[in-house]
Amino acid sequence: MPTPARSSFPLAIITDFGYRDHYAGTMKGVIASIAPAARLIDITHGVPAQSVVAGAIALRESWRYFPPRTVFLAVVDPGVGTARAPIAIETRAGARFVGPDNGLLWLAANQAGIKRIVKLTSPRHRLISVSATFHGRDIFAPAAAYLWRGTPISALGPALRSTSIVQLDLPRPVESARSVRGEVIYVDGFGNLVSNIDRRTAEQFATRFRHKSLSVRIRGGAAMRILNAYGDAPKGVPLAIFGSFGLLEVAIRDGNAAIHFAAGPGSSVSLVTRAGRT
Structure with a gap:
């Protein structure tokens, strides 16, 4: 016993x-x-x-x-x-x-x-x-x-x-003049696309641009706002959020972002200033 x-x-x-x-x-x-x-x-x-x-x-x-x-x-x-x-x-x-x-x-x-x-x-x-x-x-x-x-x-x-032993290294985001380029590393059961961009990286990037508004693009698509909760977006609308992983993720309010964007591990995710382009 x-x-x-x-x-x-x-x-x-x-x-x-x-x-x-x-x-x-x-x-x-x-x-x-x-x-x-x-x-x-x-x-x-x-x-x-x-x-x-x-x-x-x-x-x-x-x-x-x-x-x-x-x-x-x-x-x-x-x-x-x-x-x-x-x-x-x-x-x-x-x-x-x-x-x-x-x-x-x-x-x-x-x-x-x-x-x-x-x-x-x-x-x-x-x-x-x-x-x-x-x-x-x-x-x-x-x-x-x-x-x-x-x-x-x-x-x-x-x-x-x-x-x-085998050491698993996840890809790291790459910061350029006006963007942070990352990628999807995990897709959860809801279809949320979790990237490798953490909150600290995003905050440091925002500080460089004097806290200008940031937006997120996946696979070079339309810009999305970073919200505080899934429910802050209208139903069916794409959004970006820092989820429970502490990482930036792309979601669809009451939907499946993986299906909507035809995206998965390796798909590009970029954090840009409102004036930035990917």
């Missing part, structure tokens, strides 16, 4: 498995067999299929809102069965991350402060038979469950240097 301290933190799961198949449920069954008292929280199983970047962003935006020492099991793994390593990461903030070494864990773990990384090789802490296509069930779920139970991370396999 877990100690009261251990039972105070959950085991949280994020995958691209979707909700149609048995994959996510089977992983939870493995966890229940090893750590039956673990409290499981599904962050999401709706990460776009094989989108490591979307999964990494979702994990980065989630981890800090969980109790210290939460174990995060993340599986978006298009390289399953290849030479990519299965890893676990312990952080200075207390959070532990388990998943493939393909950049999926990097944004969150780096933000939390990487303390130790191991390669998951211990045969005692995985299923006896390991499939070439379902490491979520056979390697990652057991490792996460044993970590939750109190198994030291060092028991799961040999240590790795932080410089040896």
Whole structure:
């Protein structure tokens, strides 16, 4: 049985498995067999299929809102069965991350402060038979469950240097004479287009132009005002807003911006002064 301290933190799961198949449920069954008292929280199983970047962003935006020492099991793994390593990461903030070494864990773990990384090789802490296509069930779920139970991370396999794992770098906005050019890095389930332009960058840009009014263009289209809330725009009208990510996003009031603009990850987003052109 877990100690009261251990039972105070959950085991949280994020995958691209979707909700149609048995994959996510089977992983939870493995966890229940090893750590039956673990409290499981599904962050999401709706990460776009094989989108490591979307999964990494979702994990980065989630981890800090969980109790210290939460174990995060993340599986978006298009390289399953290849030479990519299965890893676990312990952080200075207390959070532990388990998943493939393909950049999926990097944004969150780096933000939390990487303390130790191991390669998951211990045969005692995985299923006896390991499939070439379902490491979520056979390697990652057991490792996460044993970590939750109190198994030291060092028991799961040999240590790795932080410089040896895949580091995911998101594109950065580029500032020119009269604009900040960024791009969409994430599309949420509402079709909101989240860019890589953060509020601080926008504020610094505005200061350069003595706080002149700013507007936003996506894919070189018509200018949009930056509003404080989705509801500040009329229904069906495009708008820009700094959302819960702390990043500039393009939305449609009561609509889907991704469909409206035929836009997605990589689409250009520009912040300009009212007189600026993209």
